[in-house]
Amino acid sequence: QVQLQESGPELVKPSETLSLTCTVSGGSISRYYCNWIRRSPEKGLEWIGYISDNGNGITNYNPSLKSRVTMSMDTSKNQFSLKLNSVTAADTAVYYCARKNSGYEGYFDYWGQGTLVTVSS
Amino acid sequence: DIVMTQSPDSLSVSLGERATINCKSSQSIFYSSNNKNFLGWYQQKPGQPPKLLIYWASSRESGVPDRFSGSGSGTDFTLTISSLQAEDVAVYYCQQYYNTPYTFGQGTKLELK
Numbered sequence: 001q002v003q004l005q006e007s008g009p010e011l012v013k014p015s016e017t018l019s020l021t022c023t024v025s026g027g028s029i030s031r032y033y034c035n036w037i038r039r040s041p042e043k044g045l046e047w048i049g050y051i052s053d054n055g056n057g058i059t060n061y062n063p064s065l066k067s068r069v070t071m072s073m074d075t076s077k078n079q080f081s082l083k084l085n086s087v088t089a090a091d092t093a094v095y096y097c098a099r100k101n102s103g104y105e106g107y108f109d110y111w112g113q114g115t116l117v118t119v120s121s
Numbered sequence: 122d123i124v125m126t127q128s129p130d131s132l133s134v135s136l137g138e139r140a141t142i143n144c145k146s147s148q149s150i151f152y153s154s155n156n157k158n159f160l161g162w163y164q165q166k167p168g169q170p171p172k173l174l175i176y177w178a179s180s181r182e183s184g185v186p187d188r189f190s191g192s193g194s195g196t197d198f199t200l201t202i203s204s205l206q207a208e209d210v211a212v213y214y215c216q217q218y219y220n221t222p223y224t225f226g227q228g229t230k231l232e233l234k
Binding site for chain 2: 044045046047060062063064096098100105106107108109111112113114
């Protein structure tokens with residue numbers, strides 16, 4: 001059974017960088033597309049982007065966030081990460097990591113529990 | 122971006138009754154070359170992540186009760202719960218994966234009447 005778990009600071013100051021890690025068990029992340037999704041009262045569910053190793057290492061970011069987002073993965077630890085820089089209060093949200101099975105199948109079949117990140121001084 | 126619009130925003134249904142949630146996309150999410158609609162449905166309960174119920178608009182995820190069904194094509198889709206159970210109280214979301222950025226509907230809150 002695939003399981004995902006987010007970790008990282010729950011409080012980030014404005015203008016700083018939000019950093020989260022997703023640790024995956026029960027399956028190798030090399031086979032999947034690893035996504036970040038967030039949910040906020042203002043925007044609802046918002047797809048942030050994905051990273052995939054899959055032999056060629058690709059990323060695909062939401063254009064609305066692309067200038068501030070970096071994703072990476074460490075296959076030796078079965079982890080992938082999100083960095084979002086220059087955060088504001090609008091970035092306060094519950095952040096989820098989620099898996100999609102392939103480039104063709106864009107639905108998310110496994111999710112982490114989510115972690116609430118608050119941007120505040 | 123493809124905009125997904127759900128209706129209604131909230132819904133009250135009695136136990137054992139049918140619940141119907143609609144989802145409309147701003148452009149067709151049907152891909153004729155493989156005859157598939159690139160749409161999923163999710164259920165989210167408080168304190169939990171979204172749970173995949175339906176993919177390809179009408180395929181039920183493993184373990185999902187058969188009272189949940191999805192239908193529709195092109196731009197108009199429906200999630201139906203044939204006989205509402207207490208554990209179905211949740212917020213339901215549709216999601217298109219026809220192209221990126223993947224986008225979700227605003228959610229429909231389903232409550233017991």
